[in-house]
Amino acid sequence: METTDVVILGAGAAGMMCALEAGRRGRRVVVLDHAARPGEKIRISGGGRCNFTNREAPPQRFLSRNPRFAISALSRFTPADFIARVDRAGIAWHERTLGQLFCDGSAAQIVAMLTGAMAEAGVDLRLGRKIGAVSRAGRFVVETDAGAIAAESLVLATGGKSIPKMGATGLAFRIAAGFGLAVTETRPGLVPLTFAEQELADLRPLAGVSVAARVSLGRTSFEEGLLFTHRGLSGPSILQISSYWREGDSLTIDLARGGTAGRALREARGAGGRGELLAALSRHLPEKVARMVLGRSGLSGRLADQPNAALDRIDAAVHRWQVAPVGSEGYRTAEVTVGGIDTAALDARTMEAKAMRGLYVIGEAVDVTGWLGGYNFQWAWSSGWAAGQAV
Structure with a gap:
């Protein structure tokens, strides 16, 4: 059986951010995703220009059973921190109403920035992989259509149920529930x-x-x-x-x-x-x-x-x-899933499950949902960054 330090399920915004941060720390990271390309939600967001963050991201602009849970991650990796990375990558951007920041060009620039940073950090990105059973016997074991992988740490970054035509299934919720983590009521958000x-x-x-x-x-x-x-x-x-x-x-x-x-x-x-x-x-x-x-x-x-x-x-x-x-109009057109894996089960600083060391949950899978306007991407960057320092 193949072994590694960290397996991240999901090559979206949060998963890629976590992967590159963990890779920079010298961790052996494998990222698995069923899609043929990484960051598909990033590519379609903002009419193809990606509303990648907002000037400000106060906790009052996020919904959760525990509105204070997001404060730690958001204050440690801020919108200014992500903007600095965008600037270093040479990506031109502009500000629209209410502090919303968009790429001047294609959203694919943000994806390229992330995948490039992952490659530099030695992250192993594997696309088009079907994920089967996930279990734990000392290490976490993830079954895939290309064989099983064992890892010390497992990160759930597969998002919620929104936009099922892109493959959203609520997988993170099912895996978390299987490990005994509570999942709050979920429903479509940012939807007509x-x-x-x-x-x-x-x-x-x-x-x-x-x-x-x-x-x-x-x-x-x-x-x-x-x-x-x-x-x-x-x-x-x-x-x-x-x-x-x-x-x-x-x-x-x-x-x-x-x-x-x-x-x-x-x-x-x-x-x-x-x-x-x-x-x-x-x-x-x-x-x-x-x-x-x-x-x-x-x-x-x-x-x-x-x-x-x-x-x-x-x-x-x-x-x-x-x-x-x-x-x-339901999850078919919803931009996000409201609700998710209960924050009471997670450490706000590391995003690790309190009752199961080595299991982390980030991004939309967590019961933290931002307003329209770049807030959900900022939560993905911040929560992914926080977990990336700990996995």
Whole structure:
């Protein structure tokens, strides 16, 4: 049987970061992945330009049963640390809204940076390998279609269940559970939300229309773009709130954040507004959205003929639209998995299982889920780095 120091399951962002760090420490590292190429999620992220981190990554922008768990790794390998590596690799990048950093060129540059560093560190990357049973008898033993490998340390870096067409299966969860580690409830995150047929009758004509919105669920709210789809709602604000949404929850949506539609219509009416109500409201919303708002409010006609109560109804429909999604588009389009291997079972500094020395869990497999905007990649870099110092 082949033996090595470390076997890492998964050649994604976290797995590659862990591998190159462990290799630099002189550890013999084998990385196994079923895919034909490493870093497939990196390649498709950010429209092919990879939103590789965010300027800031405070723990408040991560969901977990234990929100403080991520602090150790995030504070020891920061966004600035990863940016420095990108700069040293000569990869040009730019900043978009809300601190999001993207490659100027292809996301493949980030993959090349990581695989190049792994090669320099002597990491053995093996792609297209099917992983079978994983057991422990003194050492960890990983069965593959090319034979078994025994190792002192095993790192679970296969991600969650999101985007199954890329091969996501929840393998890390099954292996962890087999070793006695608890797995929290998992669900799709950063995913479009869907609506019942009666709601869609009003929304379908708006498919493809976007607005700058504020979407709220309880005390949590996001002010970003909202996109109407044939199945419901998407766009950054919806993807963000989806990680918090549970079946039965209602959302409050402001379709014209920063504005006051009711006041604006009253002022227009006071200035002698003789035009149609639709035309007046369309100055503040896309016309199709304005039609939807008026249709749901049961209003039409001239602005000058509208009483204050009617304008108040419009204001509520624009700024306090109450909607109740019936579901999401699921793991098929979800960018991440919310939940995962319980942080209570892991050492926050090393990512090692407390009850099983030599077993490590990193990246999306852990019950740590970031907001949209580079946070999940930063968690992958930070948790992978932390484990790489310890395996």
